[in-house]
Amino acid sequence: MKKVVSVFVLILVCAVTYAGGYRVSLQGNRSLAMGHTGVAVVNNAELAFFNPAGLVHLENKINLSAGGFGVFAEVAYQNAQFGDSASTEDNVGTPVYLYGSYKVSENFALGLAVYTPYGSTVEYPTDWAGSHLVNNIELQAIYVQPLFSWEVVKDRFSIGGGPILAIGGVEFNRNLSRNLTDLDGNRSNVTLDASGILEFGWSVGALLNLDNEDKWKLGFNYRSLIDVEVEAGDGEATFANVPNSPLAPVPNGTFDFTASLPLPAEWTVGLSYKPNEKWLFAFDYNYAEWSAYESLDIDFLNADGSVALQSLNPRNYKNASTYRFGAQYSPSSKLDLRLGYYFDESPVQSGFFAPETPRNDSHGFTTGFTYNINEKFAIDASFLYLRFEEIDASYDFFTETNGQTAPFRGTYKSSVFSPGIGISYKL
Template sequence: MKKTLSLVAILAAGTSQAAGFQIDTQGARATGAGGAATAWLEDSSSIYYNVANMVGVKTLDITLGDTGILPSITFQRPGQEQEGQRTTLSPPPHLFVVYKPFEKAAFGVGVYTPFGARSRWEEGFSGRFRGYESSLATYYINPSFAYELHPRFRFGAGLDIARATIELTRGLDFVNSEGSIHLGGADWGSGFNIGVQAKLLDNLDMGLHYRSAIDISFKGKADFQNIPVEFQSRLTDQTATADVVLPSTVTAGLAYRPLPNLLLAFDASWVDWSTFSELAIRFENPSIDNPVPKRWHAKWKYALGAEYGVTDALQVRAGFVYDPSPSPNSTLTPDLPDANRIKATLGVGYQFRPFRADLGYQFVALADKVSTAPGIPATYSGSAHVFGLTLGFNPQ
């Protein structure tokens, strides 16, 4: 009997806040406005949204926050009862610091989690032999630089240093008994990001931001448990490795101010999920290797956002996002459940100089997605609540 452990099972993002296993809520201010921040956001979280906009900081800006992601996803095979995941709160934090020692140049560093999620199916889940419990976390350290080439044009660039960790538990079916496998691993990778921002008109700005793909070569240990005697010679504890590419992204945005205290913004983001075509774990014993096709597609994501200044100190925000799933129905399985996402967002911010506080909320609706994967057809659906809090400091 050949037992397979696909890399996609390890990633098992479950109901990640964004499609695939992306986390795009790296600041509560942007979250409240639907994440449509590429053309206008000028606090230190611009290191994530568009590094060129760091130049908008006066002298020093610090933001520190956390995002609570509370997902719920269901799985239903034809003619069977609905099954679900155990409630799991994922709290990816973010920290950004920008210092502007010169009139036209700014330096900064960000620490955040742009990819990752946790997935824990209920006890006795019927798809536990494809995926049961898993987690992925990526921690980016992003030193950055931005320069104002012209009063109407800015440029920025940064280095992405990534640390990725994975952990997986899944069942193994031996017909007359069940075993399990636990696997953990980690590795470093690196990439870069660049951005530009231009003032097209006095009340119309444009932003463009690119973040490169990052190759990660996981190295870890596979621990097999409750293995029948006849399989123990093959399914022994051993080392395992795998390669994964965290996708590149390109985002273009516009920001329009019809009134001095009203901002309207639109972002379109291209995420290159096509790197997930056929990936698998490579075990120390190659006879149990078996790559599993996924054939993910690159996708466009669209976001609309608005910010209104009620007073000089109080702002309110709202947004809407359409975020399609990169997974084709024919390869959708419980190891990496996914669906098209529609998000509605709200936010509020208050400034009490030199401090500020921002709250952001997303409701994420996962549209029904019918899998035609061989051996495990099912309908996936669900929702998620996302709560963000970011505190800021700016002495000016």
């Protein structure tokens, strides 16, 4: 177990955005293969994320599930009015997960979950047309969560949940304006760097058997809002290539900064139907409370704590829904085949389309399988293709030094695919 954890930590790199906002919907290979459903599916330890109330229903005493994904995401931008175009670097994100449960008694189980529900890596060519909004950004949040699962009413109703320790970090670079440079023409820019910020939250779930034949299940899960607050001293902001002048907004050098980024609350209701041993169908409805993300406001602080410069970036996200559908077919005891689809509604509103999270509505197509090597071990594999429509969008709230806003417009097209592999173990 210890070895597994250390390997896990080694490969724990941040993930790439590929869901609404900076939500990363890759929390289990089995679930993803079924459209990332799972609130009402009792399958393996992935329940620790999807609905801890179900952990107590797993047949075995010990259940482990670990895996990861390779996320290949790219965003293309163009503006036909001015002939500008840019594509993000081909960064491969590798979000990973680790879940475990231990059945203490017939109606009580404990669990542990480590996962990366939020993150984003977007890297544009330095000094591209939108570089005053973002050159590159790397956001990450790792959740570590101890869990309990308790069957309150035998064969009928269980609940589960636990506290979340969130570990957040951000690295962000952008140019200070559309045209400020030093004397040699190098664009003035700022880099924000903060990591290891600890915050707390919680999640709770419930699972209800709707009939006595174990065919219909109804699940519910809620994960709380976590505000990642960067306080003075948590990180540093470095200004570079600022011209040597008191007329510049800020001098070169390193400053403390404060900022706040919400990791929104999310609740999910799901229904599963298992007509026989071969088939399983699942439907989940997600509702993410993105309206918590009103604005990304950064205060750069002088040594005496006074504000040297303020950066106000309205985001005005709206709450957003995701509709998930999945099916599983088991031709034999050795193999489970899965298919899924989801529609992911973007929380970004018209006029607030900032290139650091260039996400519009998307359609996710998923598939995958589990191959049971033996009674204990199984290999889980999945594949996601996320399809985005081309979108003409703008961010209308960049304010010039003269106080006028200068909208940043263009056409965006994103593409994401992600193969994943994992292992499940039961004892």
